[in-house]
Amino acid sequence: MTANDAEGRLERLAALPLRENLRGATPYGAPQIDVPIQLNVNENTHPLPDSVRDAILRGVEGTLDTLNRYPDREFTTLRASLARYLGHGLDADHLWAANGSNEVLQQLLQAFAGPGRTLMSFPPTYSMYPLLASGTDTRYIAGTREPDFTLTPDAAAAQVRAEAPDVVIVCSPNNPTGTSTGLDVVEAVYAATEQTRSMVIVDEAYVEFAHTGTPSALRLLPGRERLVVSRTMSKAFGMAGTRLGYLAAAPEVTDALRLVRLPYHLSAVTQAVALGALTHADALLATVEDIKAQRDRIVAGLDRLGLTPTPSDANFVLFGPLRDATAVWHGLLDAGVIIRDIGLHGRLRVSAGTEAETTAFLDRMRELVDAGVAVPAR
Template structure:
């Protein structure tokens, strides 16, 4: 694109987009990719065969529109949550879309928009902010403390200050990996007049005893719990996210979704995968084991890993995060530079991938020792 054409297009772009860059982590062809919190395990053969058969059965009918209400998929999701989370939900309480990002988009199209504002507590999942901006919703960058935690009293003070229409709570949080106590969620629900979204994309990786917000749904019609099949289900390429909420919330989603937004192929693949939930989730314990190994080993290195309830670990104490990122890449290992001084984030991979990461980092730290232990979150607004 020429400089002239770029200037013309930029002048016509919505003003709030002109200084933004597109979301996206690097997609580099390297031996060890640990930067986007993907599940490192391929689909088991039995699951792949079931998905292939389900897709083949749909192909002959692609001249017809898909089930607009994705009824079978919602039933499969309800059954999964009853088994995995112990929560009984009617199919009318479930909604699905092309990844949890589209779920978030539907929420903000329905309950955000021009003249309304959404509050999130950063650092957290950046798409909450970007989708808010794209839907014309004002974005409020709430704060966490210097240890990246969010206490109920601090959350309530910020809600009282800003009076948001939508509040995002991320548990486990991305990029920190930390879960949120139920008292914070309950306090926020009691303090705000608007929608409260608890993003539980990594819920299956949480340590035992970590509560889910799903149990709060019966008494809280303004609560939405969003989840995904991308992580624990190793289904990122299929793009399937979903939410659980009051039936009136899902009814509102119908007002903003595009017609037939979930293809027949997407629905069939997701239903087939949910039929093998136990087999797919069998890798979760292995991933959690490598995650905990990363936390222990990085602490031994003198770094500052954050104990995690997700499939990744954020760690600080680096003299130069950018230089460390490049040194790891030079060894064929891709991790995530999250834009926080002295910090990086790494996904928990297979045992071999984790070993490669730890060995390369150990080599780098010999000549680049960790910095002094001190709070580094002062620049986070």
Template sequence: MTATNDRTDLLNALPLRDDLRGKTPYGAPQLDVAVTLNTNENTHPVPDDVQAAIVQEVSRAAAGLNRYPDREFTVLREELAQYLGHGLTAENIWAANGSNEILQQLMQAFGGPGRSVLSFVPTYSMYPILSAGTNTAFIPGQRARDFTLPPESAAEQVREHQPSIVILCSPNNPTGTALDDEVVDAVYQASEASNSIVVVDEAYAEFSRNPAATAIRLLDGRPRLVVSRTMSKAFALAGARIGYFAAAPQIADAVRLVRLPYHLSAVSQATALAALRHRTALLADVESIKMQRDRIVDDLKRMGLGPSESDSNFVFFGGAFDARALWEYLLERGVLIRDVGIDGHLRVTAGTEEETTAFLEGVESYLESAAAPPA
């Protein structure tokens, strides 16, 4: 018997919740390769001057680490509101350890036993995992065959299922496509009968072809609408784990009922504040990343593949190829991309120009080798 089997038997001997038995933890491959383009990170390093500013801010926080941090992280909420604009104040803002914890807290507050969360698959794979962890039933809503989400279809599914929470991922992961205002509005109106919380997950909003088209514009007059954001992507702070949402003040009040005390550490708060105060430098690479994203789309089309038009920092693409074989071929060349488990499709993060070139050259080489007749 292998060590893995031994561990599984030991795990099963514990009084684990029945609905968790047989499950596997979430986790994308973390492999030591030259080009890592599988988890939608910002592959540009944090600029030296921003690193220095973060160190300085964290150093100040370190002097008081014997005390609990500001439980309300008031200054951070004020500066996040200033960054988002649209007349928001600190009362509209909440933050946590990554947008995953934001979503978890929302499910803790508005989900739970006997309640459900609806999202439209394929979408972010953490939604059903967070649902399971909060004993909230996950309902996999349906998209069109081309993975789009027509407003009429989305609204009808909300009326049919009457979920406690609806999550709209925009730009969507893994397809990279953004939702029009009409979809958000149709879902919100359809959710009135079930009094559902409607969450628009905008983790990749800064990479949108039209960043001004954010659901934050729709918050006024919609007290059940929540817009979730993260500093992991455009801000290049995936390792810092800072997420936040904008919503009516009473949504934050609800989350306060379930959050752990002092959940956002003084170090996290200091890091986020330094990043926000140097956001011009941190966000300077966004346009470069968008250029590489669009380059990927154009070159994959030239190769005869079918990439989605992306509003994120990644590209979802399909075609007449063996997805697993292409994934393995690229890995052998030191390029790691994401197999999202959808037949005939893969996803790649837009990296630096050099990383993007390595990916595109690898794909072209694979297609040429796959098309060549056997010797």
């Protein structure tokens, strides 16, 4: 598309009766550039094991004779399988799933936010949160973090009490910083919402990559009917193309989501693929330890190069600030390596890939440091 074509489409878009809060907005999305080493969207770059592929193929084949019929609207078998995977005394009534964790979050906002209501999260954090707020006509409130990107219980609770949001999202491990949030923060935020009866969502999309001993907010669910823990199969499971996100919460929360979900929103094929993967969860999650090792290798390697990586509990590493992050990004791209420029104070984010991919990234970063391109900001 030429610049003139793009400008013309923007003009035609502006002429439509678009909602005011969507005018001038830009859609979410990372650059899609075909290069050999793609470390920009936090995917699990390891291929599916053969045993998982076979299980998925058998499951999908089993749906073919009934594709003329609507799928199980309640995806009961899948919810039971997800509950078994999570443990913590959960059963199918506590589970919900949708087409990616983004749709899970969207449905939560459709049910508990919307016009006249507010959503609060704590930037820098997942950039979809304000977009999901805008898409559901919810006012977005940006909280703050400490300079090292951590969030303390007192600070988080004070902000929540001051703003009284209808929904609070805490991302842990946080994207794009990789920092985990202590359960004491979640407890403090939940306590701060007692009077407002606000929903508290803990987005644990990357929790499987956390260092050993890092607890999940799942253990806080009993007795907290307004607490939700969101997960995904896109990251640790390596199933980004499946688009399967899910949550655990009190059964009444899943009842609320039935009021806003589209009919038969999870296709029979999606359910079959997810079930096939869950039956071989151990094989899929075997790659997690390798990814964690490569993540820690990136942290150590960038530190040796004199750069400043943020310690990470996710499958990615944030580093910088750099004097010219854009030049570093292009320098990597010239070598066939794409990472993410998130526009955060000269910082860049790189996903942990395979050993070979990580080596290629670190080797190129060494070249950029030696060439005076990758220079810390002063």
